Amino acid sequence: MNNGFSILVIDDEIQIRKLLEISLEANDYKVLFAIDGKVGITMAASHQPDLILLDLGLPDEDGQEILVKLREWFQNPIIILTVKSAEEEIVKALDHGANDYLTKPFRTQELLARMRTALRGKTSQNKNESIMQFGAVSVDFVSRMVKVKEEVIKLTATEYSLLTLLLKNDGRVLTHQYILKEIWGQSYSEQTQYLRVFVAQLRKKLEEDPNRPKYILTESGVGYRFNSG
Amino acid sequence: MNNGFSILVIDDEIQIRKLLEISLEANDYKVLFAIDGKVGITMAASHQPDLILLDLGLPDEDGQEILVKLREWFQNPIIILTVKSAEEEIVKALDHGANDYLTKPFRTQELLARMRTALRGKTSQNKNESIMQFGAVSVDFVSRMVKVKEEVIKLTATEYSLLTLLLKNDGRVLTHQYILKEIWGQSYSEQTQYLRVFVAQLRKKLEEDPNRPKYILTESGVGYRFNSG
DNA sequence: TTAGAAATGAAAAGTATTATTAAATATAAA
DNA sequence: TTTATATTTAATAATACTTTTCATTTCTAA
Missing domain, CATH: 3.40.50.2300 (Response regulator)
Incomplete structure (x- = not known):
C-alpha cells in the first residue's frame, strides 16, 4: 500500500x-x-x-x-x-x-x-489554467487581475511579473540571480536590493501580516519561494 | 438539436x-x-x-x-x-x-x-438586443448611441471605436499596442500618444470625475482596462 | 552566544510614463 | 470655398513607478 x-x-x-x-x-x-x-x-x-x-x-x-x-x-x-x-x-x-x-x-x-x-499540484491539474489559484491568491492571466480573498489588488507591471514568476514556480526555491535575470535581465543579476524592495512591496499588498509572510518566503542567502499552502 | x-x-x-x-x-x-x-x-x-x-x-x-x-x-x-x-x-x-x-x-x-x-452577449444579439449595459454606461451598437446614466453622450468615430473596444473586453487589460493596432492599424502601434489623447477625451465625456476615473483605468506601462463595476 | 552578514522597512531622489491642453492640420459638410 | 468638426502634433504638467539610501531587525555560522 x-x-x-x-x-x-x-x-x-x-x-x-x-x-x-x-x-x-x-x-x-x-x-x-x-x-x-x-x-x-x-x-x-x-x-x-x-x-x-x-x-x-x-x-x-x-x-x-x-x-x-x-x-x-x-x-x-x-x-x-x-x-x-x-x-x-x-x-x-x-x-x-x-x-x-x-x-x-x-x-x-x-x-x-x-x-x-x-x-503539490502534481495531482491537481489546475497548474495550467488561465486562472490560477494559490491559497487565497488568484491570478487571471488573461485579464491580468490579481485577487487576494476575492479582493482585487492593484500591482505595477514589475510587481505583476515578479509575482507570476514566483507563482509559476509554486513551492520551488528561486535564486536571487535567477529571478533578477528573468525580470530585469542578465545585467541586473547582482542587484539583489531591487528584489528586496519589490518583495517587500508585494508582501505589503498580498500578505495578511507582512512581518510574518505566509506566501512569499525568504531563503536567506539563496532566494525566495512562493508557498500556496 | x-x-x-x-x-x-x-x-x-x-x-x-x-x-x-x-x-x-x-x-x-x-x-x-x-x-x-x-x-x-x-x-x-x-x-x-x-x-x-x-x-x-x-x-x-x-x-x-x-x-x-x-x-x-x-x-x-x-x-x-x-x-x-x-x-x-x-x-x-x-x-x-x-x-x-x-x-x-x-x-x-x-x-x-x-x-x-x-x-455571452452573442445570445443577446440574437434576441435583437443591440443595447448593452456596462455599469452606468450603455451602448446601442445598432444606432451607435452611447448613454451615461440615461444621458446621451456625443462621441466622434474614433472615440466610439475606442470605447466599444474597451467595453467588449470589459475587465481585461488591453495593451497599448493592441488597442492602437485595432483602432488605427498596425503602423500606428507605437503612437501611444494618440491613445492618451483619446482616453482623456473619453474620460472627460464619461467619467463623473475625470481625475479619478472609475471606468477607464490605467495600467501603467501596460495599457488600459474598462471596469464596469 | 555573539559578531558579521543578510534582509527588511521606510522614505527620498531620480526616471519614466501618463494626463492635459491647445494649436496646427486634415476632413467633411454646407 | 467657407465653416464646422475631428484628428494629429507638440509642449508642459501631473502622477506613478523605480532606484537608491540608510537605519534597524533578523538570520547564520562559528
Whole structure:
C-alpha cells in the first residue's frame, strides 16, 4: 500500500538510506534506492519516479553534473540533500533546476513537508489554467487581475511579473540571480536590493501580516519561494 | 438539436477532437472539425462558426499566423488551446486577437465556462438586443448611441471605436499596442500618444470625475482596462 | 552566544510614463 | 470655398513607478 507517489533516493550513505526508508515508507511513499549517480540516472529513466532525493556528495561523480544530466529529460521535482552548507553549492544546484534543498542533518518532518510542497499540484491539474489559484491568491492571466480573498489588488507591471514568476514556480526555491535575470535581465543579476524592495512591496499588498509572510518566503542567502499552502 | 451555437475546432490531435466532440455535443453545441490550419481557415469562411477553438501547435503552419489570418476578417471569439504554458506565446496570441486561452491538459468544465463567457452577449444579439449595459454606461451598437446614466453622450468615430473596444473586453487589460493596432492599424502601434489623447477625451465625456476615473483605468506601462463595476 | 552578514522597512531622489491642453492640420459638410 | 468638426502634433504638467539610501531587525555560522 502507498499514497501513489514513488520516490527515488540517490545517496551513498547507508545510514541516510535506512533513515529515509523507514520514514518515507511510514508515510506510504514507494521508495527506490540508488547508491551512486550512474545507477541513479538509470533508475530514474526506468522507473520514472515522482520525485528524486539527490545527495550532492556522491562517490562516483559530482552531484551537480548528475543533476544537470537528469534535468535534460526529467521533469518531476528534485530535492537536493547536502552536507555542504556552502551557499555556492546550493545556489548552483537550484540554478541547475533543483526544486528545493535540505542540508544534512535534516529533520524528517521538514523533509516530508518539503516533499509534499514539491509534489503539490502534481495531482491537481489546475497548474495550467488561465486562472490560477494559490491559497487565497488568484491570478487571471488573461485579464491580468490579481485577487487576494476575492479582493482585487492593484500591482505595477514589475510587481505583476515578479509575482507570476514566483507563482509559476509554486513551492520551488528561486535564486536571487535567477529571478533578477528573468525580470530585469542578465545585467541586473547582482542587484539583489531591487528584489528586496519589490518583495517587500508585494508582501505589503498580498500578505495578511507582512512581518510574518505566509506566501512569499525568504531563503536567506539563496532566494525566495512562493508557498500556496 | 443544439443550443444554436456552432463551434469550429482546429486541432490535429485525435484524442482532443474526440474529447471535444463528446463534451461539446453533450452541451448542445454544433461542432465542426478541421485538422490543420488551411482547412480551418476555409471552414471558418464557409461555415461562419460562432466560436473557434484553435490549437497553437498545428502541423502545417504556426498557430499564431493562422490566428492573424483569421482575425483579418473573423469577428467571433477565438479561444486558444496550447501545450505551451510559456507566457510569451500566450501574450502574443492575446495581442493577435485571441479572446482567451487554455493550456492542455484542460478541464472540460473550465473550457465550457470560458466558452460561455466568450459567447455571452452573442445570445443577446440574437434576441435583437443591440443595447448593452456596462455599469452606468450603455451602448446601442445598432444606432451607435452611447448613454451615461440615461444621458446621451456625443462621441466622434474614433472615440466610439475606442470605447466599444474597451467595453467588449470589459475587465481585461488591453495593451497599448493592441488597442492602437485595432483602432488605427498596425503602423500606428507605437503612437501611444494618440491613445492618451483619446482616453482623456473619453474620460472627460464619461467619467463623473475625470481625475479619478472609475471606468477607464490605467495600467501603467501596460495599457488600459474598462471596469464596469 | 555573539559578531558579521543578510534582509527588511521606510522614505527620498531620480526616471519614466501618463494626463492635459491647445494649436496646427486634415476632413467633411454646407 | 467657407465653416464646422475631428484628428494629429507638440509642449508642459501631473502622477506613478523605480532606484537608491540608510537605519534597524533578523538570520547564520562559528
